[in-house]
Amino acid sequence: xxxxxxxxxxxxxxxxxxxxxxxxxxxxxxxxxxxxxxxxxxxxxxxxxxxxxxxxxxxxxxxxxxxxxxxxxxxxxxxxxxxxxxxxxxxxxxxxxxxxxxxxxxxxxxxxxxxxxxxxxxxxxxxxxxxxxxxxxxxxxxxxxxxxxxxxxxxxxxxxxxxxxxxxxxxxxxxxxxxxxxxxxxxxxxxxxxxxxxxxxxxxxxxxxxxxxxxxxxxxxxxxxxxxxxxxxxxxxxxxxxxxxxxxxxxxxxxxxxxxxxxxxxxxxxxxxxxxxxxxxxxxxxxxxxxxxxxxxxxxxxxxxxxxxxxxxxxxxxxxxxxxxxxxxxxxxxxxxxxxxxxxxxxxxxxxxxxxxxxxxxxxxxxxxxxxxxxxxxxxxxxxxxxxxxxxxxxxxxxxxxxxxxxxxxxxxxxxxxxxxxxxxxxxxxxxxxxxxxxxxxxxxxxxxxxxxxxxxxxxxxxxxxx
Amino acid sequence: xxxxxxxxxxxxxxxxxxxxxxxxxxxxxxxxxxxxxxxxxxxxxxxxxxxxxxxxxxxxxxxxxxxxxxxxxxxxxxxxxxxxxxxxxxxxxxxxxxxxxxxxxxxxxxxxxxxxxxxxxxxxxxxxxxxxxxxxxxxxxxxxxxxxxxxxxxxxxxxxxxxxxxxxxxxxxxxxxxxxxxxxxxxxxxxxxxxxxxxxxxxxxxxxxxxxxxxxxxxxxxxxxxxxxxxxxxxxxxxxxxxxxxxxxxxxxxxxxxxxxxxxxxxxxxxxxxxxxxxxxxxxxxxxxxxxxxxxxxxxxxxxxxxxxxxxxxxxxxxxxxxxxxxxxxx
Numbered sequence: 072x073x074x075x076x077x078x079x080x081x082x083x084x085x086x087x088x089x090x091x092x093x094x095x096x097x098x099x100x101x102x103x104x105x106x107x108x109x110x111x112x113x114x115x116x117x118x119x120x121x122x123x124x125x126x127x128x129x130x131x132x133x134x135x136x137x138x139x140x141x142x143x144x145x146x147x148x149x150x151x152x153x154x155x156x157x158x159x160x161x162x163x164x165x166x167x168x169x170x171x172x173x174x175x176x177x178x179x180x181x182x183x184x185x186x187x188x189x190x191x192x193x194x195x196x197x198x199x200x201x202x203x204x205x206x207x208x209x210x211x212x213x214x215x216x217x218x219x220x221x222x223x224x225x226x227x228x229x230x231x232x233x234x235x236x237x238x239x240x241x242x243x244x245x246x247x248x249x250x251x252x253x254x255x256x257x258x259x260x261x262x263x264x265x266x267x268x269x270x271x272x273x274x275x276x277x278x279x280x281x282x283x284x285x286x287x288x289x290x291x292x293x294x295x296x297x298x299x300x301x302x303x304x305x306x307x308x309x310x311x312x313x314x315x316x317x318x319x320x321x322x323x324x325x326x327x328x329x330x331x332x333x334x335x336x337x338x339x340x341x342x343x344x345x346x347x348x349x350x351x352x353x354x355x356x357x358x359x360x361x362x363x364x365x366x367x368x369x370x371x372x373x374x375x376x377x378x379x380x381x382x383x384x385x386x387x388x389x390x391x392x393x394x395x396x397x398x399x400x401x402x403x404x405x406x407x408x409x410x411x412x413x414x415x416x417x418x419x420x421x422x423x424x425x426x427x428x429x430x431x432x433x434x435x436x437x438x439x440x441x442x443x444x445x446x447x448x449x450x451x452x453x454x455x456x457x458x459x460x461x462x463x464x465x466x467x468x469x470x471x472x473x474x475x476x477x478x479x480x481x482x483x484x485x486x487x488x489x490x491x492x493x494x495x496x497x498x499x500x501x502x503x504x505x506x507x508x509x510x511x512x513x514x515x516x517x518x519x520x521x522x523x524x525x526x527x528x529x530x531x532x533x534x535x536x537x538x
Numbered sequence: 539x540x541x542x543x544x545x546x547x548x549x550x551x552x553x554x555x556x557x558x559x560x561x562x563x564x565x566x567x568x569x570x571x572x573x574x575x576x577x578x579x580x581x582x583x584x585x586x587x588x589x590x591x592x593x594x595x596x597x598x599x600x601x602x603x604x605x606x607x608x609x610x611x612x613x614x615x616x617x618x619x620x621x622x623x624x625x626x627x628x629x630x631x632x633x634x635x636x637x638x639x640x641x642x643x644x645x646x647x648x649x650x651x652x653x654x655x656x657x658x659x660x661x662x663x664x665x666x667x668x669x670x671x672x673x674x675x676x677x678x679x680x681x682x683x684x685x686x687x688x689x690x691x692x693x694x695x696x697x698x699x700x701x702x703x704x705x706x707x708x709x710x711x712x713x714x715x716x717x718x719x720x721x722x723x724x725x726x727x728x729x730x731x732x733x734x735x736x737x738x739x740x741x742x743x744x745x746x747x748x749x750x751x752x753x754x755x756x757x758x759x760x761x762x763x764x765x766x767x768x769x770x771x772x773x774x775x776x777x778x779x780x781x782x783x784x785x786x787x788x789x790x791x792x793x794x795x796x797x798x799x800x801x802x803x804x805x806x807x808x809x810x811x812x813x814x815x816x817x818x819x820x821x822x823x824x825x826x827x828x829x830x831x832x833x834x835x836x837x838x839x840x841x842x843x844x845x846x847x848x849x850x851x852x853x854x855x856x857x858x859x860x861x862x863x864x865x866x867x868x869x
Contacts, residue, residue, distance in 0.1 A: 110676060110698070247666055253657060276662035280635060331660070332635060340628040373628040378616070381627060415619040416817055461791045461819070494790050496690055530690075536650040538626045 112209055212246030212254075213532035217301045220526040227519035229508040230313070236262055239300055243534065251276045254286075257299065268299065268323065282330045290322035290352070291330075291344045291369040292387045293405040293428050295452075302537045304424070304456050304466060306502045306523045310482045311450030311472035315432040316403065317353035322367065322389060324348035324356070340373040348391070355401060355475075356391030365391025383409040399435040399443075401475075420461050427453040432475050448473035464490040470506075480509035484519075500525040588725060591637040591664075593648050594621050595841040596704045597674055597713070599850040601641060603739045604718040608728050614655075617842025620817040622694075622789070626651040634659035637670065639724065641717065644675035647701035669724070675701065677716035678709040681770045693787025702839060706771035707747045710850055714739055746851055750858050751776065757865050763804060763832075764813040765823060768839045772857070781807055784814070784823055792822040804830045810868035811861070813837050816844075835864040 219239040223232040240260040247253045256270040271286025289297050295312055300319065308319055316322060326348030335341040350358035350365040358364070368388045375381045387405035392398075406429045413422040430450045438444040450472030458464045470484035484506040491499045506519035590611045592598040598613035605611060612633060615624045621643065634640065634655055642648055656665060663670035680699035688697050703709050718736040722729040758777040765784040773780045782803050786796035803809070810832040812823045823834045837857045838847055847856045 110680070250665070250668065251662075273657055275657055275660060275665050276668075277660065280660050282658065282660040332631060338629075340632055342628070371628070375627065375629050381629075383628075413625065415616055417819070418620055418623050418625075418817065420819055494690075495694060533646060533649045533694075535626065535654045536623070538651075 115209070210246075212244045215243040215245075215529060215531035215534055217241045217243070217530075218526075218528045219301050221306060222524045223521055225519075225521035227506065227508075227521050228517045229506070229510055229519060232521075232523070233262075238262065241268065241299065241301060243532070245532070248272060259300075266320075268320075271328075280331050284328040285326075287323065287325040288328060290324065290346055290348065290367040290389065291328065292316065292322050292367050292389050292403065293369075293385065293430070294407045294409060294426060295428060296321040298537070301527055301529075304426075304454060305468055305486060305488050306500055306525045307486075307504070309428075309450075309452035309454075309468065309472075310470040310484050310506070310508075311428070311430050311452050314472040314482065315355075315430045315448060315450045315475050316405075317355040320353045322348075322352040322355060322365075324350070324352045324365065326364075335372075338374055340371075342371045342373075344369040344371070350391045352391070354394065355389075355403070357394040359392060359397045363392040363397050365389065379414045380410070380412045383407075383411070393434060393436070395436050399437075400433075401435070402433040404431040404433075405429065420458065422456075422458040424456045425454070427451065430472070434475050436476065446476060446478050448475050448478040462492050464492070466490075474509065477514075480514060482506065482508045484508070496529040498525075498527045500527075588638045588721065589636055590639045590641060591633050592641040593643050593652060594704075596710075596850060596853070597641045597643065597717075599841045599853075600704075600710060600714045601717050603850065604714050604732055604735045605721055606731065606735050608725060608731060609721070613842075614652075615840075617838065617840040617847065618816045618844075620815070621647055621840070622650060624648070624651045626654050628658075630655055631659050634664060635661045637661060637664050639670045639672060639720065640664035641672045641674055643701055643704070644673040645680065645698045645701035645703075646696050672717070672720050674713045674716060675699075675703065677712040678703040679706070679712070679771070681774065682767070691787075693785070694789030696788075700767060700770050702768040703771050705769060705839060706775040707743055707750070707854065708775065709771060711740060711743055714743075742851070746854070750854050753858055753862060754778075757862070760811070760865060761807055761809045762811045762813055763800065763809055763826075765815055765818045768815055769813060769837075776858075781809055784812065784818075784826065797822055797826060801826055801829045804832060811835060811864045813861075815839050831868075833864050833868050835860050837861065 217240070218237065219241070220236070221232065221238040222235045224234065238261065242258045242260070244256045244258075245254070252272050252274045254270075254272045257268045258270075259266050259268045267287055269286070269288050271284045271288045274283040274285075277283055289299075291297060293316070295303070295308060296316055308321075312318065312321060326346055328344060328346040330342055330344035333341045333343055344367075346367040346369075348356075348365045348367065350356050350363040352365065356363075356365045366389070370386050372384045373381065385405075385407045387403070387407070389403040389405075391401055393401040407427070409424065409426045411422070411424050428451065432446070432448045432450070434446045434448070436444055436446060452468055452470045452472075454466060454468035456464055456466035466488045468484075468486040468488075470482070470486070472482055474480045474482070484504065486502055486504045488500060488502040493499070500523075502523040502525075504519070504521045504523060506517075506521075508517050508519055509515075510517050587610045588605070588608060590598075590601050590605065590609050592601055592611065592613045594615050595613040595617040598611045601609065602611045614630050614633070615621050637659075640656070642652060653666075656671075661670075662668060665671060675698075680703055682696075683699035684692075684695060684697060688695055704713065714736060718732045721732045725732075754776040759779055761779045761781045762773070763782040763784065764780055767783060767785075767788050769778075769780060772778070782800050784792050784797075784800065786793050804826070810830070812827055812832055812834045814820060814823045814834055814836050816836055816838060820834060820836075826832065827834045837860055838844060838853060841847055841850060841853050843853075844856065847853050
C-alpha cells in the first residue's frame with residue numbers, strides 16, 4: 072500500500088514537472104506554443120506584469136520610505152524608471168523578476184541597449200503573478216452568432232411557412248480543447264425552442280490517420296444533410312430531404328463518427344466514414360429501445376480536374392429503425408455528385424457549382440392490406456449556382472421526390488434564387504418556388520407558388536467558408 | 539387471433555434479429571477501424587527530407603531558402619490567388635496529412651479555410667500549437683494592429699494586425715530566421731547546415747535590399763493608392779505613402795460613392811499610381827485611372843503571382859521594376 076502511494080506521488084511529481092516544462096523550455100521562443108494570438112498574449116502578459124511590478128515596487132518603496140522617513144519624490148521617479156525598463160528586463164530576469172535584488176538592478180539595466188521589440192517578445196518568458204482574469208479571457212472559445220430571418224408570401228397549402236420569422240439564431244462555440252482534440256458546438260434558437268444542432272469533440276491526434284468525432288452531429292449522409300441551414304445554397308432544403316431524409320434537421324443524432332483518408336490512385340482523394348448513432352433522427356429513425364442504433368456509412372471521392380475545376384462524388388448508406396417499432400427498418404441509399412468551377416485569379420468574382428443527389432428509401436411499415444410492407448421511394452434534386460460578380464449569385468433547383476410512407480405520392484418542384492452579399496458577413500436572398508405537392512390525407516395535389524426571402528447575418532468569430 | 543399470433547412470432551424474430559444486429563454493427567465498426575489502421579501507414583517515407591507545407595508561396599520560398607535540399611516545400615495557395623479566399627479542397631488534405639511542418643501566415647489571414655483543413659488532416663504533427671505548426675507572424679513586425687474598439691463596421695478587419703507583413707524584406711529575414719531555428723530544432727544534426735544557409739540568405743537579401751532601396755530612393759514619399767490594404771509593410775520599407783484604397787473598407791467591394799471620393803482625393807493630392815493585386819477586378823481601378831489621368835499597376839503580393847517570379851528576391855525585383863516604371867511614366 073505504502074509502495075503504491077509512494078509510486079503515485081512520484082508519478083504525480085513527474086507529471087507536474089513535465090507539465091511545467093512546457094511553458095518554460097522555450098527561451099528562444101520557437102519551442103513554445105505558437106498560435107496566432109501568441110504575440111497578443113505576450114503583450115497582454117507584459118502589460119499586466121508591468122502593472123503588478125509597479126504596484127509591488129510602490130509597496131516596497133512605501134515600506135522603505137516609511138522606514139527611512141524620506142519624501143515621496145524619489146519614489147515616484149523610481150517607479151517610472153522601472154516601468155520603462157521593463158521591455159528589456161524580461162530577457163535577463165527569467166523567472167524571479169520580482170525579487171528585491173532584480174528590482175534594485177532595474178535602474179542599472181536602464182541604459183542597456185534596447186532589445187528589438189519583436190525579438191524581445193519572442194524571448195519573453197516571464198513568470199506572472201495574478202492577473203489571470205485578463206489572460207483567461209484569451210482562452211475563451213471562438214463565439215459566433217448567425218441570424219436567419221425568413222419571410223414567405225404566396226400560396227402553399229402543404230407546408231406553410233409563417234409570413235415572417237426569425238427562423239433560427241445559431242450560436243457557434245468552437246475551441247481547441249487540448250493538444251489532442253477540438254470541440255464545436257452549435258446551438259440553434261428557433262421558433263420552437265432551443266436545440267443543440269451539433270455538439271461534438273474531434274480527436275485530431277489519433278494514430279493511423281484516424282479522425283474520431285463524438286457527440287451529436289449531422290450525419291455524413293450525402294451533401295445537403297451535412298450543411299447547416301444558414302450555409303444552404305437555397306433558403307429551403309430540397310423536397311427529397313423533406314420527404315426522405317428527415318426534413319430540416321435531417322439525420323442529426325448523437326453517436327460516434329470515425330473517418331480516414333484511404334490510399335487511392337494519383338490525384339484522387341478518397342475518404343471513408345463510418346458512424347453509429349443512437350437511432351433518433353426526426354421522422355426517419357426512431358430508437359424504440361436501446362438496441363435500436365442506426366448506422367451511416369459514407370465514401371467520398373474527390374479529384375481536381377484542373378486548378379479551377381473539381382469533381383466531388385459520394386455514396387452513402389444509412390440504416391435504422393423507424394417509428395413503427397423495432398422490427399421496422401428504414402434503409403437509405405444516397406449518391407451525390409458536385410462539380411465546382413472557380414478560377415483562382417477571380418475567385419471572389421466568378422464561380423459555378425452544379426450538384427445533384429439521389430436518394431432511395433426502403434421503409435418497412437404496417438399497411439392496411441398486408442401485415443408488413445416495404446415502401447420503395449425515390450427522390451432527387453439537381454441545383455446550380457453561378458456567381459455573377461462579387462455581390463450577386465443566381466441559382467436554380469429542380470426537385471422530385473416520392474413520399475417515404477407512400478411512394479405513389481410524388482412531389483415535384485422548381486426554384487430560382489438570387490443572392491446579394493453586402494459583405495462577407497451578411498446576405499439577402501429572394502427565392503421563387505413552385506411546387507406540385509401531394510396533400511397527404513386525400514392524395515390530391517396542390518400547386519404551390521411562393522416567394523421566400525431571407526436575411527442572414529453573421530457576428531463574432533470568422534467561421535470557415537463553406538466548400 | 540391469427541394476427542396476434544403472427545405479431546408474437548414477429549416479435550420473437552425481432553429480438554433475435556436486434557441482438558444479432560447490434561453485434562453485427564459493432565463488428566462492422568471494428569472492421570472499419572482495423573481496415574483503416576492497416577491500410578497504408580502514412581509514416582513509411584522512403585526519403586529523409588522534411589516535408590514542409592506552407593499556407594502561401596512566400597513562406598514556401600523563405601523555407602526553401604533556409605531549408606535547402608534537406609526539405610521538400612509546397613504551398614497550398616497559389617501566388618496569384620487571394621490568400622483570404624483559398625478553398626478548403628480535400629486534395630490539400632493529401633498533402634497536409636503527410637506534412638512534418640506547417641507554416642502559416644497567421645493573424646487570421648487563413649481563417650476561412652485553414653482550420654478545417656488542419657483538423658481534417660488528422661495529422662497530429664501539424665495541429666495548432668503542435669511542434670510541427672509554425673506561425674510566421676510571431677517573428678515579424680506587424681503593422682496596423684487595431685487599438686480600441688474593433689468592429690466589422692470597418693470591414694473585414696484583422697484584430698491582430700495586418701497579415702500582409704511579408705512584403706518587407708526585413709520581415710522576410712526575421713521569418714527566415716524563425717524557420718531556420720525551427721528546422722534546426724526538428725533536425726538537430728543539420729543545425730550547422732541551416733545556420734549556414736540562413737547566413738548566406740541574410741547576406742544576399744541584405745545586398746538585394748540595399749539595391750532595392752537605392753532604386754526606390756528617388757521616389758521616396760510618393761503617394762499611391764492601393765486596392766486592398768496589402769502594402770503597409772512594403773510602403774513603410776520603401777518610404778511610399780499610401781493615401782487611399784479602392785476598397786471603401788477591407789473586404790468590401792468598391793462602391794460608386796467611395797470611388798467618386800477617391801477620384802476627388804487623388805486629384806487633390808495629385809496621386810497618379812493605383813496599385814492592384816492580381817486577384818482583383820480592374821474595372822474600377824481603370825475607371826479611376828481614366829478620371830485622374832493616373833496609371834493602374836498590377837503588383838504582386840506573393841511569389842508565383844507571375845510565372846517568372848519564382849522566389850522571394852524576384853518578387854521585389856518585379857514589384858520595384860513595375861513601380862519605377864509606373865512612377866516614371868506618370869511624372
